[in-house]
Amino acid sequence: MRWIRIKYTKWYNILKDGISKNNPIVVAVLGICSALAVTNRVENAIAMGLGVTFVVMASSLMISLIRNFIPAKVRMVTYMVVISTFVILFQMFLEAYFPSIAKALGAYVGLIITNCIVMGRAEAFAAKNPVKYSIIDGFASGMGYMLVLVLVASVREILAFGTFLNMNVTPDSWVNWTVMAMAPGGFFVLGLFIWGIRELIKHYETA
Amino acid sequence: MGNLIELLLASILNHNIALVYILGMCPLIAISTNVKNAKGMGLAVVFVVTITGIINWPIYALLKSTGTTNLSLLVFIITIAATVQFLEMFLERFIPKLYNAFGIFLPLITVNCVVLAVSLFFVNREYTFAETAVFSFGSAVGWMLAIILVAGIREKMKRQSDVPRGLVGKGIVFIILGILALAFIGFTGIANI
Numbered sequence: 184m185r186w187i188r189i190k191y192t193k194w195y196n197i198l199k200d201g202i203s204k205n206n207p208i209v210v211a212v213l214g215i216c217s218a219l220a221v222t223n224r225v226e227n228a229i230a231m232g233l234g235v236t237f238v239v240m241a242s243s244l245m246i247s248l249i250r251n252f253i254p255a256k257v258r259m260v261t262y263m264v265v266i267s268t269f270v271i272l273f274q275m276f277l278e279a280y281f282p283s284i285a286k287a288l289g290a291y292v293g294l295i296i297t298n299c300i301v302m303g304r305a306e307a308f309a310a311k312n313p314v315k316y317s318i319i320d321g322f323a324s325g326m327g328y329m330l331v332l333v334l335v336a337s338v339r340e341i342l343a344f345g346t347f348l349n350m351n352v353t354p355d356s357w358v359n360w361t362v363m364a365m366a367p368g369g370f371f372v373l374g375l376f377i378w379g380i381r382e383l384i385k386h387y388e389t390a
Numbered sequence: 391m392g393n394l395i396e397l398l399l400a401s402i403l404n405h406n407i408a409l410v411y412i413l414g415m416c417p418l419i420a421i422s423t424n425v426k427n428a429k430g431m432g433l434a435v436v437f438v439v440t441i442t443g444i445i446n447w448p449i450y451a452l453l454k455s456t457g458t459t460n461l462s463l464l465v466f467i468i469t470i471a472a473t474v475q476f477l478e479m480f481l482e483r484f485i486p487k488l489y490n491a492f493g494i495f496l497p498l499i500t501v502n503c504v505v506l507a508v509s510l511f512f513v514n515r516e517y518t519f520a521e522t523a524v525f526s527f528g529s530a531v532g533w534m535l536a537i538i539l540v541a542g543i544r545e546k547m548k549r550q551s552d553v554p555r556g557l558v559g560k561g562i563v564f565i566i567l568g569i570l571a572l573a574f575i576g577f578t579g580i581a582n583i
Contacts, residue, residue: 212560215415216503259500260471267464275460290510293463297503299416366410367571374557374564381556388559 197319202327212377214300217291218332219369225348228336230284232329234273234292236322239301241269243309243321250310262305263296270295300324331376338372339363394524400581401528407504408536409571414504418537419563421495428541432534434495436527438477439505442470443526446509447519466509471500504533515583540566 214235221227245265246253253261274292277285285292295301304324309317340346343363345353362368381387407413414435421431446466453459478496481489489496499505508529512522543566547553553562 212419213416215419216413219412219415260468263467263471263500264464267467271460271463274463290507290514293510294413294503294507296463296467297501297506299501302501362572362575365571365575366412367568367575369412370564370568370571374561374568377561377564378554378556381561387555388561 193316194319197316198323200323202323202330206327206331206380213303214298214328215373217294217298218328218335219366219373220291221288222332222336222339222369222372223343223364224287224340225333225336226284227287228332229329230277230281230288231291231295232325232332234270234277235295235298235300235328236325237273238266238269238295239304239325240318240321242266242301243304243317244314245269246305246309247312247314247317253310258306258310262302266301266305267296300328335369335372335376338376339368343368394520396581397521397583398524398528400583401525402532402535404574404577404580405583406532406536406574407507407529408533409567409574411507413507414502414533417498417502418533418540418567419560422537422541422544422563424545425538425541427495428537429534430492431495431498432537434492434499435502435504436530436534437492438470438474438496438499439508439530439533440523440527441477442473442505443508443512444519444523445469445473447512447517447522450509450513462513463510466506470505470509474500504529536570539570 217231217235221231242262242265246262249261270293273295274285277288277292304321308320312320337347340348341352342360345351345357345359360368363372401407404410408415408418417431422428446469449465449469450459450462453462453465474496478489481492481496508526511529512525517525540563544563547562547566557565
């Protein structure tokens with residue numbers, strides 16, 4: 184019975200929307216650059232997902248804290264400075280503790296700054312809502328993002344290298360499908376993925 | 391000189407920043423609904439990316455000489471935002487014709503990751519000043535090429551294709567991009583970076 188009570192709180196709704204109904208990639212098609220570029224291996228996808236989650240949560244917290252003091256005219260620049268500070272923190276952390284992943288991600292870690300998800304959540308949610316909900320919203324968006332990243336990366340890594348998290352999962356006769364590790368593979372897998380999910384949740388665009 | 395020409399070709403074709411490095415996707419998908427808008431956005435990107443690349447190079451050299459390269463991300467993004475803002479005011483005042491042509495696209499460019507990516511790439515690859523200028527220009531032209539190609543295909547598709555309803559809109563753009571990216575892989579070997 185306790186579960187039902189949790190189910191109708193604002194917390195639960197924000198969390199659920201971030202992962203399914205407002206999923207940044209599938210529904211809003213935001214943050215695609217990094218989603219495609221880093222998903223050739225699962226470990227890169229996890230690192231990127233965690234990085235984005237951290238940056239969205241931290242910058243939502245920060246922006247929500249100072250939301251009443253930011254003049255409307257310079258708010259974009261303020262968001263940029265807050266976001267890039269946390270991105271630099273994450274970059275230094277990766278370089279110190281996971282140098283091989285930092286090398287594989289390369290410039291894409293820095294590009295979290297221009298990931299529209301972070302800016303989008305700051306503008307659409309954190310600038311108007313109290314701190315505790317902003318953190319949950321940031322967490323949910325980050326998790327929704329990471330979920331898609333890891334799924335796409337699993338498909339691509341298995342097809343392109345025959346491995347999953349660097350463990351061999353395919354028979355010896357497996358022929359690596361190299362194009363899956365390159366840009367076209369990313370486009371196709373994500374395109375089909377969006378198609379599948381939209382059929383599942385019955386979200387159609389009229390264009 | 392030959393080196394620079396090779397770099398220009400490579401950054402437009404086989405190292406195309408949109409179709410090979412997958413950057414600048416958000417605006418590419420959002421604005422590629424018709425060729426006219428795609429052209430406006432493309433021109434604005436060429437303009438801004440070339441200028442910010444040229445401005446960021448000496449700034450990075452300054453950061454390097456003072457040993458504060460950790461701050462480069464923060465400095466780059468501020469330079470970019472400031473340059474875009476300045477360009478907007480400058481064009482509005484002195485070249486209103488160009489300003490009207492760019493319209494709403496100019497402010498949108500701050501969040502186009504191509505701009506920041508070009509600055510980060512020249513740092514990673516340790517380009518000289520001339521190489522940076524050529525690479526910035528080439529990458530931006532490559533991006534413009536990609537958005538105009540996608541917009542042309544989407545315009546045609548809107549009239550005569552029967553797209554499955556789950557793919558209508560943004561979904562089908564990924565399939566178009568995938569096929570274009572396959573085609574651009576065919577340029578491999580034309581030039582090296």
